[in-house]
Amino acid sequence: MSSKLLAEFFGTFWLVLGGCGSAVLAAGVADVGIGWLGVSFAFGLTVLTMAYTVGHISGGHFNPAVSLGLMIGGRFPAKDLLPYWIAQVIGAIAAAVVLYLIVSGAPDFAGVGGFASNGYGEASPGGYSLMSALVIEIVMTAFFILIILGATSDKAPAGFAPIAIGLALTLIHLVSIPVTNTSVNPARSTGVALFADGPALSQLWLFWVAPLIGGAIGAVIWKAMSQDD
Numbered sequence: 001m002s003s004k005l006l007a008e009f010f011g012t013f014w015l016v017l018g019g020c021g022s023a024v025l026a027a028g029v030a031d032v033g034i035g036w037l038g039v040s041f042a043f044g045l046t047v048l049t050m051a052y053t054v055g056h057i058s059g060g061h062f063n064p065a066v067s068l069g070l071m072i073g074g075r076f077p078a079k080d081l082l083p084y085w086i087a088q089v090i091g092a093i094a095a096a097v098v099l100y101l102i103v104s105g106a107p108d109f110a111g112v113g114g115f116a117s118n119g120y121g122e123a124s125p126g127g128y129s130l131m132s133a134l135v136i137e138i139v140m141t142a143f144f145i146l147i148i149l150g151a152t153s154d155k156a157p158a159g160f161a162p163i164a165i166g167l168a169l170t171l172i173h174l175v176s177i178p179v180t181n182t183s184v185n186p187a188r189s190t191g192v193a194l195f196a197d198g199p200a201l202s203q204l205w206l207f208w209v210a211p212l213i214g215g216a217i218g219a220v221i222w223k224a225m226s227q228d229d
Contacts, residue, residue, distance in 0.1 A: 001080070001083065003057055003058075004057060004058040004059075004080075004084075005058075005083055005084070005086075005087040006087075007054035007057040007058035007060075008058050008061060008062060008084055008087040008088050008091065009087045009088070009090060009091040009094070010050070010054065010091065011050040011051075011053075011054050011058070011060060011061075011062040011091070012062045012063070012087070012088040012089075012091030012092050012095070012187050012188075013091040013092070013094055013095040014046050014049070014050050014062075014095070015043070015046040015047060015050065015062050015063075015092075015095075015185070015188060016091070016092045016095035016096060016099070016187075016188050016191050016192070017046075017095040017098060017099060018042055018043070018045065018046035019039065019042050019043035019046050019116075019188070020095070020096070020099060020115075020116035020188070020191075020192050021042075021095075021099050021102075021116075022034060022038060022039050022042035022043075023039045023042075023116040023181075024099060024103060024112075024115060024116050025099075025102070025103070026038065026039075027039050036173075036174070036177045036178075037174070039173065039177065040170045040171075040173035040174045040177065041170050043169050043170065043173050043182070044166040044167055044168075044169045044170030044171075044173070045166060045170075047060075047062065047162070047165055047166045047169050048162045048163060048165070048166025048167075049166075050062065051161070051162035051165060051166070052162050055161075055162060058084075059075075059076065060162070061076075061084060061088070062088060062091075062185075062187075063088065063184070063185040063186075063187060063188070063211075064084070064085045064088055064089070064185070064186045064187055064208075064211070064212065065141050065144075065145070065184065065185060065186060065211035065212055065214065065215035066144070066145065066148060066185075066215065067080075067081055067084045067085065067088070068081065068212055068215045068216060068219075069145035069148070069149070069215035069216065069218050069219040070145075070148070070149070070219070071219075072215075072216055072219035072220065072223075073145070073149050073219040073222055073223060074223070075149070075152070085187075088187040089186075089187045089190055089191070091187070091191075092187040092188055092190055092191030092192075093190065093191045093194060094191075095191055096115075096191035096192050096194060096195055097195075099115075099192075100112060100115075100195050103115075111197055112195055112196060112197060113196070113197055113198075114181075114196055114197065114198060114200070115192045115195050115196035115197070115200070116181065116192050116196075117181065117189070117192045117193050117196035117198070117200035118180050118181045118182070118183040118189045118193070118200070118203070118204075118206075118207045119133075119180065119181065119198070119199060119200060119203050120132065120133035120134075120179075120180060120203060120206065121199075121203075122198075122199065123198055123199050123200065123203060124178075124179060124180060124181070125177060125178050125179070125181055126178040126179060128178070128179045128180070130206070132179055133179060133180045133206060133210070134206060134209075134210050136175075136176050136179045136180060137176070137180060137183055137184060137206070137207065137210035137211055137214060138210045138211075138213050138214040138217065139214065140172045140175065140176055140182075140184050140214065141184040141210065141211040141213075141214025141215050141218065142214040142215070142217040142218035142221065143168070143172070143218065144165075144168055144169065144172060144184055144214075144215075144218065145214070145215045145217075145218030145219055145222070146218040146221055146222050147164060147165060147168040148161075148165055148168075149218070149219065149222040149226070150222065150226075151164040151165055153226070169184075172184055180207075183207040183210075183211060184211050184214070185211060186207055186208040186211055186212065189204055189207035189208070190204060190207075190208075193207075
């Protein structure tokens with residue numbers, strides 16, 4: 001179990017540092033910034049690379065909603081759910097600390113601003129409402145879990161699951177960054193919310209509730225249509 005929890009810690013650490021780091025450090029650089037497209041690929045690449053690196057150790061969840069969905073889908077024991085969640089959240093917070101140390105060393109540093117946090121209303125990149133945020137986070141997480149369960153099924157082509165999962169997360173970000181800055185991952189939301197300026201902490205509840213609901217829905221859908229034994 002200690003090896004699995006370390007794998008989840010470092011996998012989630014890499015997701016937050018790579019994904020949120022790309023948004024904070026590289027997205028808005030004049031003329032050469034990567035923009036939302038680059039951030040979307042950065043999040044997908046973090047999951048793809050760490051799924052290949054430590055997926056064989058822990059399953060490569062890096063996300064409390066994924067752990068819940070896999071548990072409901074019959075792929076993960078309930079007794080391990082809380083330890084995984086703790087390792088994932090600690091990994092996300094550790095990555096946010098490292099990112100803060102980097103950002104605070106900028107010559108014109110005057111605060112971290114939104115710090116790649118998630119939000120709705122005034123904290124939404126496009127000003128979208130709470131209802132919009134709730135719907136998109138539930139739907140996107142449900143499809144993410146559906147894709148994960150399908151891609152890792154015994155009947156799926158072997159060895160390609162991390163590619164499908166990484167590309168799925170890229171697509172999710174391409175669609176939903178304007179609405180919520182894309183969570184689909186309560187750990188990712190928690191880590192940066194602890195440092196962000198603005199309402200990130202007061203709105204954090206939604207980015208636990210919606211992804212967990214979505215994860216459960218995705219697992220139920222998969223079980224209803226799956227031919228897995």
